[in-house]
Amino acid sequence: MTDTLSRTATNATTSVPAPRSTRRRPHLRLGTHLFLMILLVAFLAPVAWAIVSSFKQPNDIIRDPLGFDVSTFTLDNFTAMFQDVPIANGFLNTAIVLVVKGGITLFFAPLAAFAFAKYDFIGKNLIFGTVLITLMLPTIVLIIPLLLEMKALGWVNTYQALILPGAVDAFAIFWMRQVISAVPDELLDAARVDGCSEFGIFWRVVVPVIRPGLAGLAVLTIMNIYNDFVWPVIVASSERMATLQVVLSTLAQNITGNRIGADYATVTGELLAASSIALIPLLVLFIVLQRHFINGILAGSVKG
Template identity: 75%
Template sequence: MATSTLPGTTRKSTHRGAQGAGGRLAAHAFLLVLTVAFLAPVAWALLSAFKPANLIISDPLVFDPRTVTLDNFRRMLADVPLGLGFLNTGVVLLVKGSLTLFFAPLAAYGFAKYDFRGKNLIFGAVLITLMLPTIVLIIPLLLQMKELGWVNTYQALILPGAIDAFAIFWMRQVIAAVPDELLAAARVDGCTEFGIFWRVVLPVIRPGLAGLAVLTVMNIYNDFVWPVVVASSDRMATLQVVLSTLAQNISGNRIGADYATVTGELLAATSVAILPLLVIFIALQRHFINGILSGSVKG
Protein backbone atom coordinates (compact mmCIF):
# COMPACT_ATOMS: atom_id res chain seq x y z
CA MET A 1 0.00 0.00 0.00
CA ALA A 2 1.49 3.34 -1.03
CA THR A 3 1.86 6.09 1.53
CA SER A 4 1.72 9.78 0.86
CA THR A 5 3.24 12.69 2.72
CA LEU A 6 1.35 15.90 3.10
CA PRO A 7 3.15 18.93 1.60
CA GLY A 8 2.59 20.97 4.77
CA THR A 9 4.18 18.27 6.92
CA THR A 10 7.24 18.18 4.67
CA ARG A 11 7.63 21.96 4.82
CA LYS A 12 7.35 21.93 8.63
CA SER A 13 9.92 19.17 8.96
CA THR A 14 12.31 21.00 6.63
CA HIS A 15 11.80 24.22 8.57
CA ARG A 16 12.47 22.51 11.89
CA GLY A 17 15.57 20.85 10.47
CA ALA A 18 16.87 24.20 9.24
CA GLN A 19 16.17 25.73 12.65
CA GLY A 20 18.02 22.89 14.37
CA ALA A 21 21.03 23.22 12.05
CA GLY A 22 21.08 26.98 12.60
CA GLY A 23 20.93 26.53 16.37
CA ARG A 24 23.82 24.06 16.31
CA LEU A 25 25.85 26.41 14.14
CA ALA A 26 25.22 29.31 16.51
CA ALA A 27 26.16 27.16 19.51
CA HIS A 28 29.40 26.03 17.86
CA ALA A 29 30.26 29.62 16.93
CA PHE A 30 29.63 30.75 20.51
CA LEU A 31 31.78 27.94 21.92
CA LEU A 32 34.53 28.77 19.42
CA VAL A 33 34.55 32.39 20.57
CA LEU A 34 34.75 31.27 24.21
CA THR A 35 37.60 28.88 23.38
CA VAL A 36 39.59 31.64 21.67
CA ALA A 37 38.92 34.02 24.57
CA PHE A 38 40.17 31.49 27.15
CA LEU A 39 43.17 30.25 25.17
CA ALA A 40 44.39 33.58 23.79
CA PRO A 41 46.20 34.67 27.01
CA VAL A 42 47.83 31.24 27.36
CA ALA A 43 48.95 31.24 23.74
CA TRP A 44 50.29 34.79 24.08
CA ALA A 45 52.31 33.88 27.19
CA LEU A 46 53.76 30.75 25.58
CA LEU A 47 54.73 32.53 22.36
CA SER A 48 56.06 35.66 24.11
CA ALA A 49 58.39 33.52 26.23
CA PHE A 50 60.33 32.76 23.04
CA LYS A 51 60.64 36.41 21.99
CA PRO A 52 63.58 38.69 22.80
CA ALA A 53 62.85 40.58 26.02
CA ASN A 54 62.85 44.02 24.37
CA LEU A 55 60.30 42.90 21.73
CA ILE A 56 57.90 41.66 24.43
CA ILE A 57 57.57 45.26 25.59
CA SER A 58 57.85 47.12 22.28
CA ASP A 59 55.68 44.74 20.14
CA PRO A 60 53.62 42.66 22.57
CA LEU A 61 51.05 41.49 19.98
CA VAL A 62 53.50 40.62 17.20
CA PHE A 63 55.24 37.25 16.92
CA ASP A 64 57.97 36.83 14.31
CA PRO A 65 59.30 33.23 14.05
CA ARG A 66 62.63 34.65 12.85
CA THR A 67 63.24 36.21 16.28
CA VAL A 68 62.66 33.02 18.32
CA THR A 69 65.19 32.70 21.13
CA LEU A 70 65.73 30.67 24.31
CA ASP A 71 67.50 33.49 26.16
CA ASN A 72 64.55 34.05 28.53
CA PHE A 73 64.61 30.39 29.58
CA ARG A 74 68.39 30.33 30.06
CA ARG A 75 68.36 33.44 32.24
CA MET A 76 65.32 32.23 34.17
CA LEU A 77 66.89 28.85 35.01
CA ALA A 78 70.04 30.65 36.19
CA ASP A 79 68.14 33.14 38.39
CA VAL A 80 65.21 31.15 39.76
CA PRO A 81 65.20 27.85 41.77
CA LEU A 82 62.42 26.42 39.61
CA GLY A 83 63.72 22.86 39.95
CA LEU A 84 63.36 22.97 43.73
CA GLY A 85 59.82 24.27 43.37
CA PHE A 86 58.94 21.41 41.03
CA LEU A 87 60.50 18.89 43.43
CA ASN A 88 58.57 20.12 46.47
CA THR A 89 55.33 20.34 44.49
CA GLY A 90 55.90 16.83 43.11
CA VAL A 91 56.38 15.35 46.59
CA VAL A 92 53.28 17.09 47.94
CA LEU A 93 51.27 16.15 44.86
CA LEU A 94 52.22 12.47 45.04
CA VAL A 95 51.64 11.95 48.76
CA LYS A 96 48.70 14.30 49.33
CA GLY A 97 46.99 13.21 46.12
CA SER A 98 47.35 9.54 47.08
CA LEU A 99 45.83 10.20 50.51
CA THR A 100 42.90 12.06 48.97
CA LEU A 101 42.20 9.43 46.33
CA PHE A 102 42.29 6.60 48.86
CA PHE A 103 40.61 7.94 51.99
CA ALA A 104 37.96 10.19 50.39
CA PRO A 105 36.31 7.32 48.46
CA LEU A 106 36.61 5.12 51.57
CA ALA A 107 34.76 7.68 53.70
CA ALA A 108 32.26 8.28 50.92
CA TYR A 109 31.60 4.53 50.72
CA GLY A 110 30.64 4.51 54.39
CA PHE A 111 28.26 7.46 53.93
CA ALA A 112 26.71 6.04 50.77
CA LYS A 113 26.25 2.36 51.60
CA TYR A 114 26.06 2.01 55.40
CA ASP A 115 23.40 3.07 57.88
CA PHE A 116 24.64 4.11 61.30
CA ARG A 117 23.52 6.47 64.02
CA GLY A 118 24.25 10.11 63.27
CA LYS A 119 25.21 9.48 59.64
CA ASN A 120 23.27 12.44 58.25
CA LEU A 121 24.49 14.70 61.05
CA ILE A 122 28.15 13.80 60.43
CA PHE A 123 27.79 14.16 56.67
CA GLY A 124 26.12 17.53 57.17
CA ALA A 125 29.05 18.63 59.32
CA VAL A 126 31.41 17.59 56.54
CA LEU A 127 29.44 19.65 54.03
CA ILE A 128 29.41 22.68 56.33
CA THR A 129 33.19 22.82 56.15
CA LEU A 130 32.84 23.56 52.42
CA MET A 131 31.22 26.89 53.34
CA LEU A 132 34.14 28.03 55.49
CA PRO A 133 36.54 30.39 53.67
CA THR A 134 40.12 29.13 53.57
CA ILE A 135 41.37 32.30 55.26
CA VAL A 136 39.31 31.46 58.38
CA LEU A 137 41.15 28.16 58.85
CA ILE A 138 44.69 29.41 58.23
CA ILE A 139 45.45 30.80 61.70
CA PRO A 140 44.14 27.76 63.68
CA LEU A 141 45.98 25.39 61.33
CA LEU A 142 49.18 27.40 61.54
CA LEU A 143 49.05 27.36 65.35
CA GLN A 144 48.56 23.57 65.27
CA MET A 145 51.53 23.15 62.93
CA LYS A 146 53.64 25.28 65.28
CA GLU A 147 52.65 23.19 68.32
CA LEU A 148 53.54 20.02 66.44
CA GLY A 149 56.82 21.47 65.21
CA TRP A 150 55.79 20.97 61.59
CA VAL A 151 56.32 24.48 60.24
CA ASN A 152 58.52 24.35 57.10
CA THR A 153 58.06 20.58 56.73
CA TYR A 154 56.38 18.30 54.22
CA GLN A 155 53.93 17.18 56.91
CA ALA A 156 52.48 20.67 57.12
CA LEU A 157 52.18 20.92 53.34
CA ILE A 158 50.59 17.49 52.95
CA LEU A 159 48.33 16.56 55.87
CA PRO A 160 46.02 19.61 56.28
CA GLY A 161 43.31 19.26 53.66
CA ALA A 162 44.43 15.83 52.48
CA ILE A 163 40.95 14.42 53.25
CA ASP A 164 38.92 17.01 51.38
CA ALA A 165 35.21 17.54 52.10
CA PHE A 166 34.43 18.15 48.45
CA ALA A 167 36.17 14.91 47.49
CA ILE A 168 34.03 13.00 50.01
CA PHE A 169 30.86 14.63 48.70
CA TRP A 170 31.82 13.96 45.07
CA MET A 171 32.62 10.29 45.66
CA ARG A 172 29.50 9.76 47.78
CA GLN A 173 27.36 10.84 44.84
CA VAL A 174 29.25 8.47 42.55
CA ILE A 175 29.19 5.49 44.94
CA ALA A 176 25.49 5.97 45.69
CA ALA A 177 24.80 4.96 42.07
CA VAL A 178 26.51 1.57 42.53
CA PRO A 179 23.78 -1.12 42.73
CA ASP A 180 23.35 -2.62 46.19
CA GLU A 181 22.89 -6.02 44.55
CA LEU A 182 26.59 -6.07 43.62
CA LEU A 183 27.58 -5.56 47.25
CA ALA A 184 25.11 -8.20 48.46
CA ALA A 185 26.46 -10.71 45.94
CA ALA A 186 30.02 -10.03 47.11
CA ARG A 187 29.01 -10.61 50.73
CA VAL A 188 27.35 -13.90 49.79
CA ASP A 189 30.63 -14.95 48.15
CA GLY A 190 32.41 -14.33 51.47
CA CYS A 191 34.16 -11.07 50.58
CA THR A 192 35.17 -8.85 53.50
CA GLU A 193 33.79 -5.33 53.80
CA PHE A 194 37.07 -3.75 52.75
CA GLY A 195 37.37 -6.36 50.02
CA ILE A 196 33.99 -5.24 48.68
CA PHE A 197 35.23 -1.67 48.53
CA TRP A 198 38.55 -2.60 46.93
CA ARG A 199 37.45 -5.30 44.49
CA VAL A 200 33.87 -4.31 43.65
CA VAL A 201 33.27 -0.62 44.28
CA LEU A 202 36.58 0.86 43.09
CA PRO A 203 36.51 -0.77 39.63
CA VAL A 204 32.93 0.46 39.12
CA ILE A 205 33.66 4.07 40.13
CA ARG A 206 36.86 4.47 38.09
CA PRO A 207 35.41 7.25 35.87
CA GLY A 208 34.39 9.30 38.91
CA LEU A 209 37.74 8.60 40.56
CA ALA A 210 39.57 9.76 37.43
CA GLY A 211 37.58 12.99 37.43
CA LEU A 212 38.43 13.54 41.09
CA ALA A 213 42.10 12.82 40.33
CA VAL A 214 42.22 15.59 37.72
CA LEU A 215 40.62 18.09 40.10
CA THR A 216 42.90 17.02 42.95
CA VAL A 217 46.04 17.42 40.84
CA MET A 218 44.95 20.88 39.70
CA ASN A 219 44.05 22.03 43.22
CA ILE A 220 47.31 20.83 44.79
CA TYR A 221 49.44 22.09 41.91
CA ASN A 222 47.86 25.55 42.00
CA ASP A 223 47.66 25.88 45.80
CA PHE A 224 49.39 29.05 46.97
CA VAL A 225 47.90 30.50 50.17
CA TRP A 226 48.64 27.60 52.54
CA PRO A 227 52.17 26.83 51.24
CA VAL A 228 53.23 30.47 51.41
CA VAL A 229 52.05 30.66 55.04
CA VAL A 230 53.36 27.37 56.44
CA ALA A 231 56.54 27.00 54.35
CA SER A 232 58.32 30.32 54.58
CA SER A 233 61.81 28.96 53.96
CA ASP A 234 63.20 28.80 50.43
CA ARG A 235 64.07 25.15 50.99
CA MET A 236 60.38 24.15 51.27
CA ALA A 237 58.92 26.56 48.70
CA THR A 238 56.48 24.95 46.29
CA LEU A 239 56.25 25.91 42.63
CA GLN A 240 53.53 28.51 43.12
CA VAL A 241 55.49 30.16 45.94
CA VAL A 242 58.59 30.25 43.73
CA LEU A 243 56.56 31.83 40.93
CA SER A 244 55.20 34.48 43.29
CA THR A 245 58.71 35.62 44.19
CA LEU A 246 60.14 35.49 40.66
CA ALA A 247 60.52 39.23 40.23
CA GLN A 248 62.40 39.59 43.53
CA ASN A 249 64.66 36.62 42.75
CA ILE A 250 65.47 37.91 39.27
CA SER A 251 66.20 41.43 40.48
CA GLY A 252 68.28 40.10 43.38
CA ASN A 253 70.38 37.78 41.23
CA ARG A 254 70.70 40.14 38.30
CA ILE A 255 71.52 43.61 39.62
CA GLY A 256 70.06 46.31 37.43
CA ALA A 257 67.74 43.95 35.55
CA ASP A 258 65.34 46.06 33.51
CA TYR A 259 61.59 45.61 33.19
CA ALA A 260 61.87 43.82 29.85
CA THR A 261 64.31 41.23 31.21
CA VAL A 262 62.16 40.54 34.25
CA THR A 263 59.04 40.20 32.09
CA GLY A 264 60.76 37.78 29.70
CA GLU A 265 61.93 35.54 32.54
CA LEU A 266 58.51 35.69 34.19
CA LEU A 267 56.84 34.51 30.99
CA ALA A 268 59.43 31.75 30.55
CA ALA A 269 58.90 30.47 34.09
CA THR A 270 55.12 30.67 33.74
CA SER A 271 55.25 28.73 30.47
CA VAL A 272 57.31 25.96 32.05
CA ALA A 273 54.95 25.81 35.04
CA ILE A 274 51.75 25.69 33.00
CA LEU A 275 52.82 22.94 30.61
CA PRO A 276 52.39 19.98 33.05
CA LEU A 277 48.79 20.99 33.78
CA LEU A 278 48.01 21.38 30.09
CA VAL A 279 49.46 17.96 29.32
CA ILE A 280 47.61 16.28 32.20
CA PHE A 281 44.28 17.86 31.32
CA ILE A 282 44.57 17.11 27.60
CA ALA A 283 45.55 13.50 28.32
CA LEU A 284 42.81 12.94 30.88
CA GLN A 285 40.01 15.19 29.63
CA ARG A 286 37.89 12.24 28.48
CA HIS A 287 38.14 10.64 31.94
CA PHE A 288 37.43 14.01 33.56
CA ILE A 289 34.23 14.51 31.55
CA ASN A 290 33.10 10.93 32.16
CA GLY A 291 33.80 11.41 35.87
CA ILE A 292 31.63 14.51 36.04
CA LEU A 293 28.79 12.73 34.23
CA SER A 294 29.07 9.66 36.46
CA GLY A 295 28.36 11.77 39.53
CA SER A 296 25.50 13.73 37.95
CA VAL A 297 22.93 10.95 37.96
CA LYS A 298 21.89 8.43 40.56
CA GLY A 299 20.48 5.00 39.92
Protein backbone atom coordinates in the same frame (compact mmCIF):
# COMPACT_ATOMS: atom_id res chain seq x y z
CA MET B 1 -6.91 -1.12 -3.77
CA THR B 2 -4.01 -1.89 -1.40
CA ASP B 3 -1.49 -0.29 -3.76
CA THR B 4 -3.64 2.83 -3.96
CA LEU B 5 -3.87 3.13 -0.17
CA SER B 6 -0.09 2.60 0.13
CA ARG B 7 0.66 5.34 -2.40
CA THR B 8 -1.80 7.66 -0.69
CA ALA B 9 -0.21 7.05 2.72
CA THR B 10 3.27 7.54 1.25
CA ASN B 11 2.28 10.83 -0.37
CA ALA B 12 0.65 12.02 2.86
CA THR B 13 3.75 11.13 4.78
CA THR B 14 6.10 12.90 2.41
CA SER B 15 3.88 15.96 2.21
CA VAL B 16 3.93 16.56 5.95
CA PRO B 17 6.34 19.46 6.56
CA ALA B 18 9.24 18.88 8.91
CA PRO B 19 8.90 20.40 12.34
CA ARG B 20 10.35 23.86 12.73
CA SER B 21 12.77 22.67 15.41
CA THR B 22 14.20 20.12 12.97
CA ARG B 23 14.64 22.69 10.19
CA ARG B 24 16.26 25.19 12.53
CA ARG B 25 18.58 22.71 14.17
CA PRO B 26 21.46 23.13 11.64
CA HIS B 27 21.41 26.90 12.22
CA LEU B 28 21.41 26.39 15.98
CA ARG B 29 24.34 24.02 15.69
CA LEU B 30 26.24 26.49 13.54
CA GLY B 31 25.60 29.28 16.02
CA THR B 32 26.63 27.07 18.95
CA HIS B 33 29.84 26.02 17.23
CA LEU B 34 30.64 29.62 16.32
CA PHE B 35 30.07 30.75 19.90
CA LEU B 36 32.25 27.95 21.27
CA MET B 37 35.01 28.80 18.80
CA ILE B 38 34.95 32.43 19.96
CA LEU B 39 35.20 31.28 23.58
CA LEU B 40 38.06 28.95 22.65
CA VAL B 41 40.01 31.77 21.01
CA ALA B 42 39.31 34.11 23.94
CA PHE B 43 40.60 31.56 26.47
CA LEU B 44 43.60 30.32 24.50
CA ALA B 45 44.82 33.65 23.09
CA PRO B 46 46.49 34.84 26.36
CA VAL B 47 48.06 31.40 26.87
CA ALA B 48 49.40 31.30 23.31
CA TRP B 49 50.70 34.88 23.63
CA ALA B 50 52.54 34.08 26.89
CA ILE B 51 54.18 30.96 25.44
CA VAL B 52 55.21 32.67 22.19
CA SER B 53 56.46 35.79 23.98
CA SER B 54 58.63 33.70 26.30
CA PHE B 55 60.81 32.90 23.27
CA LYS B 56 61.19 36.54 22.23
CA GLN B 57 63.95 38.95 23.14
CA PRO B 58 63.04 40.88 26.32
CA ASN B 59 63.12 44.24 24.55
CA ASP B 60 60.90 42.90 21.74
CA ILE B 61 58.25 41.88 24.29
CA ILE B 62 57.94 45.47 25.48
CA ARG B 63 58.42 47.19 22.13
CA ASP B 64 56.09 44.98 20.05
CA PRO B 65 53.93 42.77 22.33
CA LEU B 66 51.71 41.33 19.58
CA GLY B 67 54.36 40.87 16.91
CA PHE B 68 56.65 37.89 16.52
CA ASP B 69 59.44 36.85 14.23
CA VAL B 70 60.48 33.22 14.32
CA SER B 71 64.02 34.10 13.24
CA THR B 72 64.53 36.12 16.44
CA PHE B 73 63.29 33.45 18.84
CA THR B 74 65.71 32.57 21.61
CA LEU B 75 66.00 30.46 24.76
CA ASP B 76 67.78 33.21 26.70
CA ASN B 77 64.73 33.87 28.90
CA PHE B 78 64.59 30.23 29.98
CA THR B 79 68.34 29.96 30.54
CA ALA B 80 68.45 33.13 32.64
CA MET B 81 65.34 32.12 34.57
CA PHE B 82 66.83 28.77 35.61
CA GLN B 83 69.94 30.59 36.81
CA ASP B 84 68.09 33.27 38.78
CA VAL B 85 65.16 31.30 40.22
CA PRO B 86 65.07 27.93 42.06
CA ILE B 87 62.16 26.75 39.95
CA ALA B 88 63.48 23.18 39.78
CA ASN B 89 63.28 22.97 43.58
CA GLY B 90 59.72 24.33 43.41
CA PHE B 91 58.77 21.64 40.90
CA LEU B 92 60.30 18.95 43.11
CA ASN B 93 58.45 20.07 46.24
CA THR B 94 55.19 20.37 44.32
CA ALA B 95 55.65 16.89 42.83
CA ILE B 96 56.25 15.34 46.27
CA VAL B 97 53.20 17.06 47.76
CA LEU B 98 51.13 16.18 44.70
CA VAL B 99 51.93 12.47 44.78
CA VAL B 100 51.55 11.95 48.53
CA LYS B 101 48.63 14.27 49.21
CA GLY B 102 46.83 13.25 46.04
CA GLY B 103 47.26 9.58 46.90
CA ILE B 104 45.82 10.14 50.39
CA THR B 105 42.83 12.00 48.94
CA LEU B 106 42.09 9.43 46.24
CA PHE B 107 42.25 6.54 48.72
CA PHE B 108 40.60 7.78 51.89
CA ALA B 109 37.92 10.05 50.39
CA PRO B 110 36.22 7.22 48.41
CA LEU B 111 36.59 4.95 51.44
CA ALA B 112 34.77 7.43 53.69
CA ALA B 113 32.20 8.08 50.96
CA PHE B 114 31.57 4.32 50.69
CA ALA B 115 30.66 4.21 54.37
CA PHE B 116 28.29 7.18 54.03
CA ALA B 117 26.67 5.81 50.86
CA LYS B 118 26.23 2.12 51.63
CA TYR B 119 26.12 1.69 55.42
CA ASP B 120 23.64 2.70 58.11
CA PHE B 121 25.06 3.63 61.49
CA ILE B 122 24.14 5.86 64.41
CA GLY B 123 24.72 9.54 63.68
CA LYS B 124 25.37 8.97 59.97
CA ASN B 125 23.37 11.98 58.76
CA LEU B 126 24.70 14.19 61.55
CA ILE B 127 28.32 13.33 60.75
CA PHE B 128 27.81 13.79 57.02
CA GLY B 129 26.04 17.09 57.62
CA THR B 130 28.99 18.24 59.73
CA VAL B 131 31.33 17.31 56.87
CA LEU B 132 29.25 19.38 54.47
CA ILE B 133 29.19 22.36 56.83
CA THR B 134 32.99 22.53 56.61
CA LEU B 135 32.56 23.38 52.91
CA MET B 136 31.02 26.69 53.97
CA LEU B 137 34.06 27.75 55.99
CA PRO B 138 36.40 30.07 54.08
CA THR B 139 39.98 28.88 53.90
CA ILE B 140 41.22 32.10 55.46
CA VAL B 141 39.30 31.29 58.67
CA LEU B 142 41.23 28.04 59.17
CA ILE B 143 44.71 29.36 58.43
CA ILE B 144 45.55 30.75 61.89
CA PRO B 145 44.35 27.66 63.86
CA LEU B 146 46.15 25.34 61.45
CA LEU B 147 49.34 27.39 61.61
CA LEU B 148 49.29 27.32 65.43
CA GLU B 149 48.73 23.57 65.30
CA MET B 150 51.65 23.09 62.90
CA LYS B 151 53.87 25.20 65.16
CA ALA B 152 52.88 23.17 68.24
CA LEU B 153 53.74 19.96 66.38
CA GLY B 154 57.01 21.38 65.06
CA TRP B 155 55.89 20.89 61.46
CA VAL B 156 56.46 24.41 60.10
CA ASN B 157 58.57 24.26 56.91
CA THR B 158 58.08 20.50 56.58
CA TYR B 159 56.34 18.23 54.09
CA GLN B 160 53.91 17.11 56.80
CA ALA B 161 52.49 20.62 57.02
CA LEU B 162 52.16 20.85 53.25
CA ILE B 163 50.54 17.43 52.87
CA LEU B 164 48.34 16.48 55.82
CA PRO B 165 46.06 19.53 56.35
CA GLY B 166 43.18 19.19 53.89
CA ALA B 167 44.38 15.88 52.47
CA VAL B 168 40.86 14.42 52.83
CA ASP B 169 38.54 17.34 52.20
CA ALA B 170 34.76 17.52 52.43
CA PHE B 171 34.24 18.12 48.72
CA ALA B 172 36.05 14.90 47.78
CA ILE B 173 33.93 12.90 50.22
CA PHE B 174 30.70 14.51 48.98
CA TRP B 175 31.70 13.96 45.32
CA MET B 176 32.49 10.28 45.81
CA ARG B 177 29.39 9.68 47.93
CA GLN B 178 27.25 10.90 45.04
CA VAL B 179 29.06 8.54 42.67
CA ILE B 180 29.02 5.51 44.97
CA SER B 181 25.31 5.98 45.75
CA ALA B 182 24.58 4.99 42.15
CA VAL B 183 26.31 1.61 42.51
CA PRO B 184 23.58 -1.09 42.77
CA ASP B 185 23.29 -2.72 46.17
CA GLU B 186 22.77 -6.06 44.43
CA LEU B 187 26.45 -6.05 43.38
CA LEU B 188 27.52 -5.64 46.99
CA ASP B 189 25.14 -8.34 48.23
CA ALA B 190 26.39 -10.76 45.57
CA ALA B 191 29.98 -10.12 46.67
CA ARG B 192 29.03 -10.77 50.31
CA VAL B 193 27.37 -14.05 49.33
CA ASP B 194 30.63 -15.07 47.61
CA GLY B 195 32.47 -14.46 50.89
CA CYS B 196 34.16 -11.17 50.03
CA SER B 197 35.19 -8.94 52.96
CA GLU B 198 33.84 -5.41 53.31
CA PHE B 199 37.11 -3.86 52.22
CA GLY B 200 37.30 -6.40 49.41
CA ILE B 201 33.85 -5.25 48.25
CA PHE B 202 35.09 -1.69 48.16
CA TRP B 203 38.34 -2.51 46.37
CA ARG B 204 37.19 -5.22 43.97
CA VAL B 205 33.60 -4.21 43.24
CA VAL B 206 33.07 -0.51 43.96
CA VAL B 207 36.37 0.97 42.75
CA PRO B 208 36.17 -0.54 39.22
CA VAL B 209 32.61 0.77 38.85
CA ILE B 210 33.39 4.32 40.01
CA ARG B 211 36.52 4.81 37.89
CA PRO B 212 35.02 7.70 35.84
CA GLY B 213 34.12 9.61 38.99
CA LEU B 214 37.48 8.77 40.53
CA ALA B 215 39.26 10.05 37.41
CA GLY B 216 37.31 13.32 37.59
CA LEU B 217 38.22 13.71 41.24
CA ALA B 218 41.87 12.99 40.40
CA VAL B 219 41.98 15.81 37.84
CA LEU B 220 40.38 18.29 40.24
CA THR B 221 42.66 17.19 43.09
CA ILE B 222 45.80 17.55 41.00
CA MET B 223 44.75 21.00 39.81
CA ASN B 224 43.93 22.18 43.34
CA ILE B 225 47.20 20.94 44.82
CA TYR B 226 49.28 22.20 41.91
CA ASN B 227 47.73 25.69 42.05
CA ASP B 228 47.56 25.96 45.85
CA PHE B 229 49.30 29.12 47.05
CA VAL B 230 47.83 30.53 50.28
CA TRP B 231 48.65 27.64 52.62
CA PRO B 232 52.14 26.83 51.21
CA VAL B 233 53.26 30.46 51.32
CA ILE B 234 52.32 30.64 55.02
CA VAL B 235 53.50 27.29 56.34
CA ALA B 236 56.57 26.83 54.09
CA SER B 237 58.31 30.20 54.03
CA SER B 238 61.84 28.86 53.55
CA GLU B 239 63.29 28.64 50.06
CA ARG B 240 64.10 24.96 50.58
CA MET B 241 60.42 24.03 51.09
CA ALA B 242 58.84 26.51 48.66
CA THR B 243 56.39 24.98 46.19
CA LEU B 244 56.13 26.03 42.56
CA GLN B 245 53.41 28.64 43.13
CA VAL B 246 55.40 30.22 45.97
CA VAL B 247 58.49 30.35 43.77
CA LEU B 248 56.50 32.02 41.00
CA SER B 249 55.08 34.60 43.42
CA THR B 250 58.59 35.70 44.46
CA LEU B 251 60.09 35.35 41.02
CA ALA B 252 60.42 39.06 40.27
CA GLN B 253 62.19 39.71 43.58
CA ASN B 254 64.57 36.81 43.01
CA ILE B 255 65.45 38.01 39.51
CA THR B 256 66.17 41.58 40.58
CA GLY B 257 68.05 40.34 43.65
CA ASN B 258 70.27 37.91 41.77
CA ARG B 259 71.03 40.13 38.79
CA ILE B 260 72.32 43.66 39.17
CA GLY B 261 70.68 46.07 36.77
CA ALA B 262 67.85 43.76 35.73
CA ASP B 263 65.28 45.97 33.99
CA TYR B 264 61.54 45.58 33.47
CA ALA B 265 61.98 43.83 30.10
CA THR B 266 64.33 41.22 31.57
CA VAL B 267 61.96 40.48 34.45
CA THR B 268 59.00 40.22 32.08
CA GLY B 269 60.80 37.77 29.78
CA GLU B 270 61.81 35.49 32.64
CA LEU B 271 58.34 35.71 34.18
CA LEU B 272 56.79 34.56 30.92
CA ALA B 273 59.32 31.74 30.62
CA ALA B 274 58.59 30.52 34.15
CA SER B 275 54.82 30.81 33.65
CA SER B 276 55.00 28.85 30.40
CA ILE B 277 56.92 26.03 32.06
CA ALA B 278 54.49 25.97 34.99
CA LEU B 279 51.54 25.86 32.59
CA ILE B 280 52.70 22.88 30.55
CA PRO B 281 52.04 20.08 33.11
CA LEU B 282 48.42 21.10 33.71
CA LEU B 283 47.82 21.66 30.00
CA VAL B 284 49.13 18.20 29.13
CA LEU B 285 47.18 16.66 32.01
CA PHE B 286 43.88 18.13 30.89
CA ILE B 287 44.43 17.26 27.22
CA VAL B 288 45.23 13.64 28.08
CA LEU B 289 42.49 13.18 30.68
CA GLN B 290 39.75 15.45 29.36
CA ARG B 291 37.52 12.50 28.39
CA HIS B 292 37.84 10.98 31.86
CA PHE B 293 37.29 14.40 33.42
CA ILE B 294 34.02 14.94 31.53
CA ASN B 295 32.83 11.42 32.36
CA GLY B 296 33.74 12.04 35.98
CA ILE B 297 31.73 15.26 36.04
CA LEU B 298 28.70 13.41 34.71
CA ALA B 299 29.23 10.57 37.20
CA GLY B 300 29.47 13.03 40.05
CA SER B 301 26.19 14.65 39.05
CA VAL B 302 24.20 11.50 39.88
CA LYS B 303 21.78 12.22 42.67
CA GLY B 304 22.30 9.95 45.66
